[in-house]
Amino acid sequence: MERSNISVKSKRTENSGLSQVDWDNLPFGKVFSDHMLVLDYENGEWGTPQIEPFSNLNLHPATSAIHYGQSIFEGLKAYRTVDNEVAIFRPDMNAKRFAESCKRMCMPEFPPELFETCVQAIVDFDRDWIPKKEGYSLYIRPFLFATDDYIGIKPSDNYKFIIFTCPVGAYYAEPLNVKIEEHFTRAAAGGVGRAKTAGNYAASLYPAKLGKEEGYHQLVWTDGKKHEYIEESGTMNIMFVIDGKLFTPAEDTDTILPGITKRSVIELAKDWGMEVEERKIKVDEVIEAINDGRLTEAFGAGTAATIAQIKMIGYKGKHYELPAVPEREFSNKVFHHLDAIKEGRIEDKFNWVVKV
Ligand SMILES: *Cc1c(COP(=O)(O)O)cnc(C)c1O
Numbered sequence: 001m002e003r004s005n006i007s008v009k010s011k012r013t014e015n016s017g018l019s020q021v022d023w024d025n026l027p028f029g030k031v032f033s034d035h036m037l038v039l040d041y042e043n044g045e046w047g048t049p050q051i052e053p054f055s056n057l058n059l060h061p062a063t064s065a066i067h068y069g070q071s072i073f074e075g076l077k078a079y080r081t082v083d084n085e086v087a088i089f090r091p092d093m094n095a096k097r098f099a100e101s102c103k104r105m106c107m108p109e110f111p112p113e114l115f116e117t118c119v120q121a122i123v124d125f126d127r128d129w130i131p132k133k134e135g136y137s138l139y140i141r142p143f144l145f146a147t148d149d150y151i152g153i154k155p156s157d158n159y160k161f162i163i164f165t166c167p168v169g170a171y172y173a174e175p176l177n178v179k180i181e182e183h184f185t186r187a188a189a190g191g192v193g194r195a196k197t198a199g200n201y202a203a204s205l206y207p208a209k210l211g212k213e214e215g216y217h218q219l220v221w222t223d224g225k226k227h228e229y230i231e232e233s234g235t236m237n238i239m240f241v242i243d244g245k246l247f248t249p250a251e252d253t254d255t256i257l258p259g260i261t262k263r264s265v266i267e268l269a270k271d272w273g274m275e276v277e278e279r280k281i282k283v284d285e286v287i288e289a290i291n292d293g294r295l296t297e298a299f300g301a302g303t304a305a306t307i308a309q310i311k312m313i314g315y316k317g318k319h320y321e322l323p324a325v326p327e328r329e330f331s332n333k334v335f336h337h338l339d340a341i342k343e344g345r346i347e348d349k350f351n352w353v354v355k356v
Contacts, residue, residue: 006049006114008037008121013053018128026131026169028304029139033129033165037122040147041108041159049118051125054164060149064156070146071198072101075303076260078123078138078165078356080130081344087353088140089342091119093260098142100258101195106155107144115142116354122163124356134343135170139304145198171304175311175325178233179216180283181207182316185224186232187255193231194254201235208234216314218300222283223255230281231255236300236308237262240281241330242289244296250278261301265334267350274330283315290320297328307335 013034021031032054039049065071074094079087095112102109119140123130130138142163146156184207186200187193193200204219211219218234230249232238237259239248246269251258269276289295290313300308309331313320326332340346341353 006117008049008051008117010035010051010121010125011053021129021167023131023133023167026136026167028168028171029166031167033126033138033167035122035126036162036164037118039114039118039161041161042157044108046108046111046114046161049114049121051122057160059147062149062151063146064148064150065145065198067151068146068153069197069199070105070107070156070159071143072098072105072107072145073141073143073196073198074098075196076119076140076142077168077303077342078130078140079342079344080132080136081342083344085344086123086127086130086356087342087344088119088123088356090260090264090352091116091354093263094119094142097196097258097260098144101197102144104192104195105197107146107159110144110161118142118161118163120354120356122165126165127356129165129167131167131169133170135339137168137342139166139168141165171306173305173308174217175309176217176233176300177215177312177314178218178220178310179211179214179314180227180230181211181219181221182227183207184219185227186221188224189253189255191224191254194251194257196257204235214314220313228282228284230283230286232257233300233308233310236302236305238310239265239297239299239301239331240286240289240295241297241328242286242295245275245277246330247277247279247281249281259301261303261306261338264338264352265301265307268334268337269330286313287315287320290322296323297331298322299328299331306338307331 040047095115144161147158148156221231223229298310309325
């Protein structure tokens with residue numbers, strides 16, 4: 001297999017799991033395709049990407065990533081278009097973000113071109129695993145972790161890059177009850193919140209569990225200093241429509257993950273002539289807009305759900321019910337529009353889709 005000037009070796013499995021897949025029942029992240037792509041970083045260089053049968057890893061107990069957390073990941077999707085082609089949504093953006101995450105976590109910077117080549121190669125190799133039903137897709141999980149077998153704090157010299165894929169069903173996100181978090185912090189200024197690194201998710205589990213016990217599906221994270229400004233919702237970016245304008249917290253900080261779904265929603269909104277404000281957003285401002293009836297939509301944006309509607313916001317013990325989901329003109333439209341681009345039902349005028 002040859003793409004650009006990067007070659008990828010491959011070895012096909014002798015026991016495909018394809019015939020055992022229940023295509024009508026694909027719980028997210030539990031069904032794995034036949035192969036994975038593996039690439040090691042050793043002696044200061046990236047090796048040759050190798051596609052091999054999906055299997056367990058054999059790791060030294062002192063594997064540095066497990067102890068000290070140099071571990072980053074990405075998440076993106078491939079779709080089967082209405083013309084039965086295979087399309088990946090904006091992999092160049094994931095490649096760029098992956099390289100940024102490497103830098104922050106003191107890992108060797110993964111070349112974006114190599115990233116895109118590897119993603120395309122594994123999707124192509126396991127293309128029979130891309131579901132054919134509308135709304136279904138192939139979730140792609142690239143990740144990189146430190147593999148030195150050494151107990152001591154230092155950047156690892158060796159790393160392993162892997163991509164595996166999971167066929168997934170249409171993600172129906174039930175409208176969410178969210179709580180504006182006033183004690184715990186996802187990311188502090190100067191920290192690693194902008195990187196898609198494993199520890200960020202571990203740190204969010206306990207506060208999220210407490211929120212669940214109070215009946216909230218997710219938390220809305222606020223700034224680590226005073227919990228005065230809105231940052232993200234769970235593992236999604238957060239967006240509001242207030243007075244007909246689209247608002248989202250600016251990502252020119254190191255506390256907010258620069259989401260690709262959010263960026264795409266912004267680009268579509270602007271294209272449709274909607275005003276967009278990316279800036280710091282005060283919690284009080286949002287509560288006031290709800291009270292005045294000026295806030296008409298609130299939603300999370302991320303690859304898994306695309307758009308996850310928020311139906312209620314909890315803040316300081318009060319519940320704020322938001323306008324009914326079917327009445328939300330912008331977010332419903334943007335959701336269907338993004339799906340239509342990915343599935344090739346409308347023109348991809350921004351060239352977001354890469355065909356494999
Ligand atoms: C991945 C992620 C997002 C969403 O990014 P997408 O590129 O849209 O999937 C937002 N916030 C956090 C914390 C994330 O990990």
